[in-house]
Amino acid sequence: MRPKLELLDRSLVDRILGEAFELLNSPGIKVGTPAVLEMLAAAGSRINDGVAHIPESLVRRALESVPREFFLYDRGGKPAVHYGGDDVHFDPGSSCLNILDPETQQPRPALSADLVRMVQVTEMLPQYAAQSTAMVCNDVPAGMGDWYRLLLILWYSDKPMVTGAFGVGTLRTMLELLAADSGGYEALRAKPRAVFDVCPSPPLNWSGFASQNMVELARAGVPAEIISMPLAGATAPVTLAGSIVQHAAESLGGIVIHQLAKPGAPVVWGGAPAIFDMSSGNTPMGAMETAMLDAGCAQVGKSLGLPTHAYLVASDARRIDAQAGLESASSAVLGALVGINMISGAGMLDFLACHSIEKLVIDAEAIAGAQRLLAGVEPRTEKLAVAMFAQTGFSGEFLKLKETRALFRKEQHFPSAVIDRSGDPNAPDLFTRTRQLVSDLLARYQRPPIPQEIEKALLAIARREATAAGLDHLPGLVLQGSEVPVS
Amino acid sequence: MQAEIFAAMRQSILDGTADQAGDLARKALEQGIAPLDAIDQGFVPGMNQVGEMYAQHKMFLPDMLASAEAMKAAMIVLEPELKRQGGERPTAGTVVLGTAKGDIHEIGKTLVGTLLTAHGFQVHDLGVDVTGERFAAKAREVGADIVGVSALLTTTMGGQRSVIEVLSREGLRPKVKVIVGGAPVTRRWAEEIGADGYGKDALSAVTLVKSLVQK
Numbered sequence: 001m002r003p004k005l006e007l008l009d010r011s012l013v014d015r016i017l018g019e020a021f022e023l024l025n026s027p028g029i030k031v032g033t034p035a036v037l038e039m040l041a042a043a044g045s046r047i048n049d050g051v052a053h054i055p056e057s058l059v060r061r062a063l064e065s066v067p068r069e070f071f072l073y074d075r076g077g078k079p080a081v082h083y084g085g086d087d088v089h090f091d092p093g094s095s096c097l098n099i100l101d102p103e104t105q106q107p108r109p110a111l112s113a114d115l116v117r118m119v120q121v122t123e124m125l126p127q128y129a130a131q132s133t134a135m136v137c138n139d140v141p142a143g144m145g146d147w148y149r150l151l152l153i154l155w156y157s158d159k160p161m162v163t164g165a166f167g168v169g170t171l172r173t174m175l176e177l178l179a180a181d182s183g184g185y186e187a188l189r190a191k192p193r194a195v196f197d198v199c200p201s202p203p204l205n206w207s208g209f210a211s212q213n214m215v216e217l218a219r220a221g222v223p224a225e226i227i228s229m230p231l232a233g234a235t236a237p238v239t240l241a242g243s244i245v246q247h248a249a250e251s252l253g254g255i256v257i258h259q260l261a262k263p264g265a266p267v268v269w270g271g272a273p274a275i276f277d278m279s280s281g282n283t284p285m286g287a288m289e290t291a292m293l294d295a296g297c298a299q300v301g302k303s304l305g306l307p308t309h310a311y312l313v314a315s316d317a318r319r320i321d322a323q324a325g326l327e328s329a330s331s332a333v334l335g336a337l338v339g340i341n342m343i344s345g346a347g348m349l350d351f352l353a354c355h356s357i358e359k360l361v362i363d364a365e366a367i368a369g370a371q372r373l374l375a376g377v378e379p380r381t382e383k384l385a386v387a388m389f390a391q392t393g394f395s396g397e398f399l400k401l402k403e404t405r406a407l408f409r410k411e412q413h414f415p416s417a418v419i420d421r422s423g424d425p426n427a428p429d430l431f432t433r434t435r436q437l438v439s440d441l442l443a444r445y446q447r448p449p450i451p452q453e454i455e456k457a458l459l460a461i462a463r464r465e466a467t468a469a470g471l472d473h474l475p476g477l478v479l480q481g482s483e484v485p486v487s
Numbered sequence: 488m489q490a491e492i493f494a495a496m497r498q499s500i501l502d503g504t505a506d507q508a509g510d511l512a513r514k515a516l517e518q519g520i521a522p523l524d525a526i527d528q529g530f531v532p533g534m535n536q537v538g539e540m541y542a543q544h545k546m547f548l549p550d551m552l553a554s555a556e557a558m559k560a561a562m563i564v565l566e567p568e569l570k571r572q573g574g575e576r577p578t579a580g581t582v583v584l585g586t587a588k589g590d591i592h593e594i595g596k597t598l599v600g601t602l603l604t605a606h607g608f609q610v611h612d613l614g615v616d617v618t619g620e621r622f623a624a625k626a627r628e629v630g631a632d633i634v635g636v637s638a639l640l641t642t643t644m645g646g647q648r649s650v651i652e653v654l655s656r657e658g659l660r661p662k663v664k665v666i667v668g669g670a671p672v673t674r675r676w677a678e679e680i681g682a683d684g685y686g687k688d689a690l691s692a693v694t695l696v697k698s699l700v701q702k
């Protein structure tokens with residue numbers, strides 16, 4: 001039996017959806033793109049001063065055309081992430097400003113080389129089914145920040161990825177890069193390697209950029225992941241239930257826009273809700289109430305049969321300490337028990353502002369634990385214990401049994417050096433062990449072979465865009481031992 | 488007698504009861520208490536105490552917002568009377584606030600505005616996605632002492648520099664101090680773009696603005 005957690009009973013789910021439909025109708029949702037408003041009007045919404053009043057019937061129709069599941073593929077074209085059902089996958093958090101410098105244990109602006117290292121470590125860890133455009137590289141001009149992260153992943157990884165655009169122009173560059181990687185736009189549509197996060201603005205606002213983003217992604221057939229982030233008590237009702245209603249309304253509004261642009265295009269019921277800390281005014285991602293919001297929101301999506309996503313495994317600690325461990329591990333377990341298809345956030349510290357490669361490696365152990373939990377308690381032998389006792393009697397010598405040898409690898413997860421079970425009083429501390437582990441992983445990493453014509457196509461796009469941005473080299477992009485020049 | 492009503496005023500701010508604060512303000516005027524005395528000896532000490540209790544985690548943001556509303560309710564009653572008597576409330580200073588062009592993150596900026604208002608500053612909040620030109624026009628219109636620019640994205644931090652450039656171009660810079668904040672903003676960035684100050688959170692923004700206005 002696979003363990004499963006539900007926070008809401010059926011009648012509460014129904015009430016949440018009922019109120020979400022009410023909100024979509026009144027006050028409605030703000031939409032910042034005139035063309036999208038026209039599309040909504042043509043489909044039967046009343047439009048008033050930039051606000052769409054969407055009737056329930058239109059939402060129901062959109063929900064009918066949403067795919068219940070889809071895959072993200074790796075570079076080889078194999079399905080690698082299954083969005084749908086209760087499958088659970090993890091990826092690192094995205095778009096950090098800073099990286100925790102392992103030397104000083106202080107945050108500093110992230111550079112391309114940091115993202116490359118993180119991509120390489122993520123590539124080596126089986127706990128992460130997907131890469132993430134985890135950091136903004138401060139050594140490239142801000143205007144090319146979003147597509148450059150994507151380029152580095154395509155260059156160094158075979159895994160699928162969770163990404164997102166910062167603007168509509170650069171979204172097109174990102175789609176162009178992905179198409180080059182897949183062998184054309186049709187190939188990309190048939191076997192997408194990436195899912196794009198898109199954020200409505202709380203409360204109930206699909207900004208110009210976000211709504212246009214949804215339309216473009218739907219038309220390109222590249223999966224969109226709706227990241228509604230009600231902040232309970234600040235930009236959303238203070239009650240968890242009220243915020244879950246708002247999340248549902250924003251997400252349903254996005255689905256309507258998306259499915260009107262292209263019925264049947266893949267979309268994910270995602271989110272990054274949080275409570276609002278009434279003392280500091282911060283948005284704690286590691287709070288239990290934040291995890292409960294994520295669980296509740298995902299459950300509402302599941303009740304509609306949709307693929308799901310959430311932001312968990314992130315901590316608000318400023319460095320790698322016990323707070324980071326307990327916040328990340330507990331939310332990893334919770335998200336896994338809910339059966340959320342993609343859980344983003346591992347590696348993150350400081351309210352999503354700082355990443356750490358060391359923490360990513362530590363979180364991988366929390367995730368491994370959660371994955372072990374999901375595998376559940378299996379009978380495995382015909383007689384659960386009696387047959388083994390028939391062999392050992394009172395001797396207690398289970399270590400010698402062939403069943404022990406045959407089954408211990410299935411029953412137990414073998415943790416990395418993150419977890420110290422040596423009992424050695426002189427064992428190095430967690431941070432030292434983890435740093436060693438990171439350097440071992442990096443030493444073992446090998447760049448996957450990428451077909452030359454793909455490499456060439458990626459470089460051509462990168463050079464064109466970098467030239468336009470006035471950059472004379474491509475930081476972090478190494479070919480045969482040296483950094484790739486722009487010209 | 489006066490001591491009693493001043494104490495009640497202080498309490499109405501602490502309780503965040505706007506109705507109460509408005510009623511007390513009216514009662515004070517009926518009793519012939521000078522509006523300035525009602526403000527300085529009644530309501531403002533309440534607000535100061537709220538600030539202290541917030542810093543000590545004894546009051547929280549919703550409490551403080553309610554206190555700020557109560558303060559506003561009292562001022563609506565007292566200010567016209569003050570003007571009529573030919574006086575004016577010595578404002579701590581005038582601040583124009585907004586989030587940089589292309590950026591729609593507003594929570595932090597709004598908090599900064601609320602705390603500044605609660606501490607007696609005149610705050611003109613331009614909202615989000617604000618161009619340098621709009622900052623400059625408003626600063627000129629209201630005779631701002633301070634312009635505060637928030638940015639939460641690496642891509643919009645450049646907007647803070649533009650605000651400074653526009654203010655300089657329009658000849659406002661000698662008079663108007665510029666402060667910046669937001670998650671990706673650092674003291675170093677503030678220095679690099681020639682801002683006059685950086686605040687890491689809303690409370691330090693208040694301290695910062697106070698010190699800049701005194702200069």
Ligand code: B12
Nearest residue numbers: 095590591592593594595635637640641668669686688689
């Ligand atoms: C909430 C939030 C949103 C909400 C905003 C809702 C709203 N109405 O404001 C929404 C969902 C709209 C949003 C959208 C996006 N966001 Co956002 N968002 C956040 C989040 C989680 C919290 C921000 C917040 O409100 N914090 C709470 C307040 C109280 O803190 P604060 O803003 O820092 O303000 C305090 C201080 O900084 C200071 N301060 C602030 N301003 C000022 C000004 C002055 C003058 C002074 C003195 C002080 C000061 O005082 C404040 C009070 O203490 C941050 C993560 C983070 N850690 O910052 C990401 C974050 C800022 N967002 C991010 C991103 C990427 C985006 C999007 C681009 C996502 C997308 N792909 O669509 C869009 C951009 C939209 C746009 N064009 O602006 C990234 C930025 C990465 C980067 N490299 O720039 C962050 C860091 C998260 C992440 N790691 O992905 N976001």
